[in-house]
Amino acid sequence: MTTRGLLGLVASGCGxxxxxxxxxxxxxxxxxxxxxxxxxxxxVVPWFEEADELDALQALSDFPIRWEPRMPSQPKPHPMPDAFVFAPASSNSVAKLALGIGDNQALSALNEAIGVESCKVVVMPQANADKRRHPMWETHVTTLTGAGVAVVTDVAPGRLLDLLDT
Ligand SMILES: Cc1cc2nc3c(=O)[nH]c(=O)nc-3n(C[C@H](O)[C@H](O)[C@H](O)COP(=O)(O)O)c2cc1C
Known part of the structure; x- marks a missing residue:
């Protein structure tokens, strides 16, 4: 099968x-x-560990699953992805991404991808009404949308991949 390219797939701590x-x-x-x-x-790493999911997830990728930053002496373990899907994105991570905070490896990679015109970034927040009531929530979503990020809700996970083709 011909590859479509490298997809950065990111998950955060959502139920x-x-x-x-x-x-x-x-x-x-x-x-x-x-x-x-x-x-x-x-x-979210312990959640995948407890569910015994990490090995099966790793088997889908030639690159090591990342959640820790590399050491300065280590090369980057994979090239810059051609596109990103961040799903589910917690309210915590949405807020940090909108503010440009990259205090973990995944957010750091996403922050670098935003604004790269050729790199489509799709973000699916998963946040209940209590979290969305925060006064900054809409501002965070608007900031990301304004930067070209496709912020989508109520979309089945598989359908998120369709958005990469639009
Ligand atoms: C069982 C459980 C389920 C959670 N579900 C959600 C959720 O659906 N959405 C959300 O925004 N936060 C949820 N949280 C809270 C986040 O996990 C928490 O804010 C965490 O700091 C997010 O970190 P991360 O954005 O770095 O993954 C949940 C927490 C727990 C313990």
Whole structure:
């Protein structure tokens, strides 16, 4: 199969992610011909570990799943992805991304991708009404949208991949 390119696939600490991220998003992406660079926020790693998901997830990618920064002496483990899907994106990570905060490896990579015209970035926040009531929530979403990020809600994980083709 010809590859569509390298897809940065990012997950953060949102309820249920460990049950659907692989089967609902990572595997369909591979089936569509994407090569994966998988990145997790440090907060969500134990969830995938407890669900015994990490090995199966790793098997979908030639590159090591990342959640820690590399050492200065280490080369970058993968090239800059051609596109990113960040799903699910917690309210915490959405806020940090909108502010340009890159205090973990995944956010650092996403921050660098935003503004690169050739790199499509799709973000699917998963935040309940209590979190969206925060006075800065709409500003964060508007900031990201204004920077060219496709911020989508109520979209099935598989459908997120369709957005990369538009
Ligand atoms: C079981 C559980 C489920 C959670 N679900 C969500 C969620 O769906 N959306 C959200 O914004 N935060 C959720 N949180 C809170 C985040 O995990 C928390 O804010 C965390 O700091 C997010 O870190 P991250 O953005 O670096 O992954 C949940 C926390 C727990 C313990």
């Amino acid at each position: 249920g992610v460990e049950t659907w991220f692989r089967t609902g998003l990572a595997e369909p992406a591979v089936q569509r011909g994407w090569q994966l660079a998988i990145m997790l926020t440090p907060a």
